[in-house]
Amino acid sequence: MELLSYKDPVRPMDLSRVLSGDLQPPVSPTGLQKPLEDVVDKAAEAIDQGAQRTEIDALLAPHLHMALGGTPRRILTDHRFWHWMTTSPLRDFVNYRWPRDGDGTPPDNRYLGRSTLNGFNRNGLTRLYWTAAATVEFDDYALTEKALRNPDLQLQLFDRRFCIDDRLARECVRSLHDVGEALHRRTLKLIRMRLCTLVVESLGVTQVEELIADCLALASDTS
Amino acid sequence: MARAVAVIYPYPVLAAGRLKLEIEEESIPESATILTDRSLDVREVEGPFTIAVKVAVESASRAAEELDLAVDDLSSATRVVLVGTAYGARLRENLSTGDHDCQEPVPITLDPDRYRGLLEIRAYLIYRDSHNPSRENCRCAVSEPLSIYFDEYDSPPGSDIQAVWADFRDPTHGLTGQADQLFSLKPESDPPLLYLNTAIDQFHPIMMSAGTHGNKARIRDTMCHRIGSQVWHILLSDTLAALNALASESPESSGGELIAQMSTWREKLVRDFAGEQSDTEPLPNVDELIEQLQIDREQVLVRSSADYIQQLLVKSEPLEKLVRQFLEDS
Numbered sequence: 061m062e063l064l065s066y067k068d069p070v071r072p073m074d075l076s077r078v079l080s081g082d083l084q085p086p087v088s089p090t091g092l093q094k095p096l097e098d099v100v101d102k103a104a105e106a107i108d109q110g111a112q113r114t115e116i117d118a119l120l121a122p123h124l125h126m127a128l129g130g131t132p133r134r135i136l137t138d139h140r141f142w143h144w145m146t147t148s149p150l151r152d153f154v155n156y157r158w159p160r161d162g163d164g165t166p167p168d169n170r171y172l173g174r175s176t177l178n179g180f181n182r183n184g185l186t187r188l189y190w191t192a193a194a195t196v197e198f199d200d201y202a203l204t205e206k207a208l209r210n211p212d213l214q215l216q217l218f219d220r221r222f223c224i225d226d227r228l229a230r231e232c233v234r235s236l237h238d239v240g241e242a243l244h245r246r247t248l249k250l251i252r253m254r255l256c257t258l259v260v261e262s263l264g265v266t267q268v269e270e271l272i273a274d275c276l277a278l279a280s281d282t283s
Numbered sequence: 284m285a286r287a288v289a290v291i292y293p294y295p296v297l298a299a300g301r302l303k304l305e306i307e308e309e310s311i312p313e314s315a316t317i318l319t320d321r322s323l324d325v326r327e328v329e330g331p332f333t334i335a336v337k338v339a340v341e342s343a344s345r346a347a348e349e350l351d352l353a354v355d356d357l358s359s360a361t362r363v364v365l366v367g368t369a370y371g372a373r374l375r376e377n378l379s380t381g382d383h384d385c386q387e388p389v390p391i392t393l394d395p396d397r398y399r400g401l402l403e404i405r406a407y408l409i410y411r412d413s414h415n416p417s418r419e420n421c422r423c424a425v426s427e428p429l430s431i432y433f434d435e436y437d438s439p440p441g442s443d444i445q446a447v448w449a450d451f452r453d454p455t456h457g458l459t460g461q462a463d464q465l466f467s468l469k470p471e472s473d474p475p476l477l478y479l480n481t482a483i484d485q486f487h488p489i490m491m492s493a494g495t496h497g498n499k500a501r502i503r504d505t506m507c508h509r510i511g512s513q514v515w516h517i518l519l520s521d522t523l524a525a526l527n528a529l530a531s532e533s534p535e536s537s538g539g540e541l542i543a544q545m546s547t548w549r550e551k552l553v554r555d556f557a558g559e560q561s562d563t564e565p566l567p568n569v570d571e572l573i574e575q576l577q578i579d580r581e582q583v584l585v586r587s588s589a590d591y592i593q594q595l596l597v598k599s600e601p602l603e604k605l606v607r608q609f610l611e612d613s
Contacts, residue, residue: 132396134433137372177370190373224375257292259407261377262364262420 125192304426371400538569
């Protein structure tokens with residue numbers, strides 16, 4: 061399937077009409093062909109089986125990330141591209157995962173989001189893609205699944221600025237996915253405090269691991 | 284109860300502005316546009332390109348003293364790390380290619396396919412482990428950022444304007460006539476640039492403070508609001524005057540044709556001010572605005588502009604939030 065992008069972002073006021081097909085925003089080709097059909101099929105399969113919400117996130121994120129492999133970062137950070145993704149090829153997934161509210165209004169932040177870190181972690185697809193991108197290890201998505209099966213940890217990590225350091229995100233998921241909400245929150249707070257004086261970009265992987273282990277130990281001691 | 288957030292460094296650090304980071308001008312690609320001495324527009328640059336930056340500690344002997352080091356030990360006890368931050372591209376990365384001190388220019392290669400929006404490059408001076416293992420990789424100085432724009436500076440009404448800190452007393456900035464003023468605006472640049480004066484005592488540390496509560500935060504937020512209000516008045520008045528002049532020169536042209544002659548940010552500002560819903564011609568609200576400008580310019584410039592700016596600032600800083608922050612928390 062050819063990846064397309066809307067020429068302009070979809071406005072929240074237009075979302076219902078775009079989803080109903082009454083409004084068809086103009087698109088631009090990206091010139092890239094990617095196997096999105098596989099992701100659409102996987103989503104349909106999971107919806108048919110009535111998959112739970114975190115389960116379908118954990119299932120779909122690796123497929124979405126793999127399908128978009130090789131796409132330039134410039135396109136992957138363009139919210140016009142993701143607006144097309146959520147309202148066109150993967151609309152059924154977002155509809156299922158983020159149902160409309162009582163009066164039938166679609167949750168616009170799940171289809172659109174904003175082009176901020178927080179906004180990307182609200183959009184129904186970008187949150188999956190960027191969680192997978194940060195946590196994949198040599199085509200192994202075990203950490204991605206752990207992150208997405210733990211919504212509070214995912215939110216605490218990917219709503220924050222340090223989520224864009226992949227090493228830090230990976231090690232946090234590895235060390236904190238099963239320690240419980242109170243402890244992972246305390247640990248992440250300690251990490252943020254340490255990063256006020258530490259230049260994380262200067263650290264090696266082992267030093268990142270040590271930083272997280274130190275903070276986890278300290279958070280455990282004070283619990 | 285009032286709260287404050289601050290970073291207290293448990294070791295010696297240098298004051299803000301002591302670590303200098305500059306672009307080597309001769310390394311700038313020909314197709315790039317120099318916006319200021321600290322910002323580049325690289326929208327027209329095709330493919331990966333390399334720029335060189337130079338890092339220097341102001342008054343090394345004094346800096347060594349402040350860091351409790353012998354001047355000869357400054358290089359061996361510290362090193363420079365260059366960090367690129369592009370939130371729009373979800374990147375924060377070490378751009379240094381080796382172990383740098385402050386001697387040689389550092390080449391940085393940037394690929395436009397990897398970036399979106401603004402990339403800010405900062406230099407950090409950090410302690411090496413050989414000096415004191417407990418301070419390894421801890422920052423002891425940070426530079427002002429260099430700004431690299433990979434996209435059109437997209438400043439929708441209500442959002443920030445690019446600000447540049449400069450010492451207005453320094454003749455190279457051409458601002459000596461305003462040396463005692465807090466800010467100066469250059470609306471003729473695209474995007475408009477707001478110069479803030481480092482020569483005003485306490486202005487820089489207050490405006491750069493990170494706290495959310497307390498006296499410093501109150502002064503900072505009040506100053507932001509005051510400067511924001513004045514800046515938007517200037518930009519809007521200037522833009523409407525430019526639109527009026529264009530309309531007078533070409534009375535037969537449509538609103539769409541007239542705003543197409545303006546810079547992108549001015550066009551966006553006119554569209555937003557007019558409340559234009561249509562993306563393509565005809566632009567009925569812009570046409571109506573031009574007509575109003577021709578009939579009663581004062582009314583548009585004084586009353587409508589004031590209403591618009593108040594709404595703009597109220598949206599970005601709701602009164603309830605200010606009351607909560609300034610009155611209820613006291």
